[in-house]
Amino acid sequence: MFSSLARLRAIAFTLSFHAIFSYASESSLFTSSVTYCSTPETLLIQQFDVEYFAANQSVSFNISAESVDSNVNVSASLLVNVFGIEPVNITIDLCGILNGALCPLPEYNFTGSDSISLPDSISGIIPPFIFKIPDLEGYAQLTLIEVGTGDVKACVQATLSNGLSTRQRAVEWTTGGITLFTLLVALWHSHNPTAILPYRLLDLIYLFQSIAVSALLDLNYPVTYISFALNFAWSLSLFSSSDDSIQDAINNMRALTGGGLANSTSSSAVAFVNRKLSPFNSDSASSSSGSISTLSSLARRTVNSSLLQQRDVAVVTSESDNVLSAGIPIYVSTINIATANAFMTVFLCTIMLIAIAIFVFGVGWASLLAMEKFRLGPDERRSRLKRAYPSWVRAWILRLSLVMFIPIVVFGFYQWTLNDSWLSILFSVIAFLGIMIAVCYPSVVVIRSVRRSEPSVLYTEPFLLNSYGPLYAQFLPSRYSFFLPVVVAAFFKAIIVSFISSSGMAQIILFLILEVALVLRVLILRPHKVRGADIFSSFLGIIRVVCSGLMIAFVQSIGVKPIPRYALGLVLDVINSITILVVIFNIALHSGIQRLWKRHETSTPSSRSSSLHGSSDVILEKNAASSSEDSSSDPFGRPRNPTPERNVPLDPEVNQPYNPSSPTGTTTDYASTRQRDSESTNFGSVLPRRWSFTPLHTPTDSSALDHSTPFESTLSRTSEEQLEKASHSRD
The missing domain is CATH 2.60.40.770 (Immunoglobulin-like)
Structure with missing residues (x-):
């Protein structure tokens, strides 16, 4: 039927x-x-x-x-x-x-x-x-x-x-694949706690989650927006599958623990949508059918009811108790997840994610033990990796906690409003306490460390930076606490979605206030270390403000006609799609792809020739900048001043500029020397150009931060060999 x-x-x-x-x-x-x-x-x-x-x-x-x-x-x-x-x-x-x-x-x-x-x-x-x-x-x-x-x-x-929808399986797989690729590259980059890509990974997932959460409000969304937002349901740990074994297991668990709400089915959820909402858009759809004949016998009603149950054909009217309301019920039911099963689905996915993380961290630790046992690589490198690995694990646990914060809190709160299955409620309480500890404890450690010392300690203490850097390392020291408003806003959004589900107008207004407050903080305080990061964060904040403002038209009490609402839904789909492309492009720029064509350019004959002429100056400036940067603020706590601890007294008679025309070194043409290389000095003395490519400095651990390409290193050695041969022949 x-x-x-x-x-x-x-x-x-x-x-x-x-x-x-x-x-x-x-x-x-x-x-x-x-x-x-x-x-x-x-x-x-x-x-x-x-x-x-x-x-x-x-x-x-x-x-x-x-x-x-x-x-x-x-x-x-x-x-x-x-x-x-x-x-x-x-x-x-x-x-x-x-x-x-x-x-x-x-x-x-x-x-x-x-x-x-x-x-x-x-x-x-x-x-x-x-x-x-x-x-x-x-x-x-x-x-x-x-x-x-x-x-x-x-x-x-x-x-x-008509068979067409903005929800496409290809979009789900593509966005999921891009996220997985970003995760793998971010794992590689995260050895540096100030690397940009791990933060862009969080920005990408937060963008997907914000789109999905925006479809959970009590609004009369056009179907096209719900379909588009369902492409990112996976970011909330809501996975639809043709295999409903997980949903069946949750149904059985709820039935054994006092659950009385409707179970998940494989039938289309749109048939159960409130008739006042899209796609029905009618207040009289059910009432237009007229009254049912009252002459039928009670026996016939009983027979017909049994036949209906056998055929699994539901009776849905405006007064039925099986009607799906706007928000979470319609969203999750559209992907064949019962409303009462939403949290347990998120909870089971979280357990699976934890198991995968434990496996990855275990493989990493086993690899370090294998390197130690078979003495693979230098001893210093092995010991350094072994010391840094616990902090690296803590940092990624924090990142995973930030990713799972919104799904667990939103659906955990919503589970408390259903009064269904005491075991589901118990799991929701456990999950809520766990995620709050995982996010709040690092936040408290960071704030307490600053109060005991000063903000700079967060960037100079290796343990704090490597372990809790995902919270604040992208911000200026004076703006280290900028992560707090983001976490607090996510917490209040969960409260708005779950506990104010009866008023769409109140929900969207509160959402808009939160988004405006967040974007104003970025525009006014400019918390990031780099101007480009402030622009990028401001762009995302403005997009969220615009989308939240446009969704006011979806409030049922405003009564916007279906066609304008549908057109507005398409506009929101386009805006969010463009935003996703911008974020993906930004991720590509920070993933290191640009090094491919830069390396190709430096390998051409013309560029190689120009590099030979100016290699000494470039390398000197680069090393000088690196030394200055490392000495001023080394994130790993190494000595700030790379100069020797003891100053060796120099003989003024010996410490004279090089002059070939004066063998004894008693006469010096300071003007000519200054013209040749007045910017390269060593202990106060001017050196000839052939020495300018080897600046004198005490080797420190800051060399580990040198990101010079292998080609530059080879070029430097080639320049040294050529100049030394020329010097010997000249002598």
């Missing part, structure tokens, strides 16, 4: 809209879900599949039904609602189709199919764009009314689809 009613929705979709990729196949509209809009009294429709073909403007249907009353003649009333507009509202004489087989309704199970052409007055109403836009909002309602009495014998509603 579900498929028959589904086809019925196809008729509605006939007058609705098609999809973006309709050119790949014949333009058509078909039913996507079917429900009874009133309890059937006389006729049980087991199947009513309908599909509209634009090529010949015909409707093909397959009907399977049975009647429990004899000599019942009915007429069919067909109503089509598209974006709140009713372009079709006609009555069909069933005696005139299928050679009169449906007049009167047969008392046996009847199956038949036919194809009829729509009259020009109806088919001309369907605009061509209906077949080219995704996530069309429309439904068809078929009501069987007894001739003579006007009693409603059956009422069926079917939502329509």
